[in-house]
Amino acid sequence: MKTKKRFIALLLTLAMIFSVSVVDGEISANTKAANDTITVTLRVEDSNKTLIPPTKITLDKDTVATINDTFNASVETPVLETAHVTAAHALAKYISDQSKTPASDLTFAYGNPASILGQDTLDSSYFWSFRVNNTSLVMDDGFTQYNFTSCPIQDGDSIVVFRQYYNYTTSESSSYSYFDKEFYETKVNEKVSVTLKKEIFDENWNTVTVPIADQNIIIAIDNTAGSGPVPDIAQVATTDKNGMVDLTFNKVGTYALYSSSMNADGTPATSRAYAKITVKDEQPTASGTPAPPAPTVTPPPTKPQHHSCVIKKPLAPKKIKAKVKKKKVTISWEKTNNIKGYEVFYSKKNKKNFKRLSVTKKTKITKKLKKGKYFVKCRCYRLSGERKVYSNYSKIISFKVK
Secondary structure, eight states: OHHHHHHHHHHHHHHHHHOOOEETTEEOHHHHHHHTOEEEEEEEEOSSSEEEEEEEEEEOHHHHHHHHHHHTSSTTSOOOOOSSOBHHHHHHHHHHHHOSSHHHHEEEETTEEEEETTOOOOOTTEEEEEEETTBOOBOTTSSOBOOTTTOBOOTTOEEEEEEEEEETTTTEEOBOEEESOSEEEEETTOOEEEEEEEEEEOTTSOEEEEEOOSOEEEEEEOOTTOOSOOSOEEEEEEOOTTSEEEEOOSSOEEEEEEEOOBOTTSSBSBOOEEEEEEEEOOOBOTTSSBOOOOOOOOOOOOOOOOOOOOOOOOOOOOSOEEEEETTEEEEEOOOOSSOSEEEEEEEESSSSSOEEEEEESSSEEEEEOOSEEEEEEEEEEEEETTEEEEOOOOOOEEEEEO
């Protein structure tokens, strides 16, 4: 009898260990951990519209496996990372839910988004970039940036995909801009302070965040569909020297904040920043019972920021020299560490109107040139996603081909 009781107790214990507990319709934390389920917030900002408003995306192992199968079917699409959940999986999940042909409506090039369903039709000066928790993540070497299809994400992360502009003349890109919070809450006629920021390079070419002063912020009735610019503008405010502005609202509701700055030539200077403000009214009603609050947008849980991004401008090539033998010239220079390539430029007769002569990963080139005097200079570059971060030019040297 004692043996039978012990056997029953053992069965009950095993049943408790291996059973799936469900509370309020949700699987328990232990089961979630076993399934590696994570939930992140995704937002996509095109050049002048919110393409995808803040949306919760839940990913587990089965979903990731399905996404890999879907987006790896085309030879032209880079293989998504399978070792971990990436930023690309979150966007791919959203597009898969919205489209019957997801692999055509979300494409990748060099590990970053190339086209996204519903995007503006723009020229090749525009490209897609991303941030996780407003940070451009780098690998353990402290230098190499993750691209979109390899960047690991964690539960509670906030992912922003945004359109960036690249100026081929100046070799500069528009800055990433954002508000200090994605979600704000306030009450009717109560002040709420917001701050607008952007990324820049400091004197050592490290990425730092600075406030955007004297910048207009558009406050509009929230357009949760994200189909385009919102026409119902509630007010326009301007940031102070610290990038801050105090806002007040006289109506309950959810409002959207937008801001983007332009260069003098009309090209984007920053990406499009976006945030939401929920305005509540908790004044008592005539019966003395507080009025029910307006629907709110729940912000994602606060998470520690990932390690900071370090993007350094490379040093200019040194000791550039030229050796001429008959009509062939060999141009060489000293190696620069941690760079992806070099560009060599030449000009005839003067030190202006340079043209690109060669792009190479080596520290010398040999070219056959016609008779005349030549001026040559060189620069190197690193890659930040698809964007090249250039050094200054080397000193200009001259030589003659006889």
